[in-house]
Amino acid sequence: MTGMIITFHAITIFGAGDPKAMAGGISGALITTVLGLLVAIPTVLLHTVVNGRAQRVIHILDEQTTGMIAEHTEANLRS
DSSP states (O other), rough: OHHHHHHHHHHOOOOOOOHHHHHHHHHHHHHHHHHHHHHHHHHHHHHHHHHHHHHHHHHHHHHHHHHHHHHHHHHHHHH
């Protein structure tokens, strides 16, 4: 973010004709982008794995709950 601010500041002062004035800001912006992706991509993958496991647990709990309710209802109908 600050890299782009530096770049736009350089454009304001020197115009768009001096690539050397903009290169440092663009480089800084790309570094922060890469670091952001290095954090985001593994986090999304981890979320996908954990969410899949959670959904399987929820499915098992739903099945067990349905079975318990059915047993309880059947026992109440017998008495």
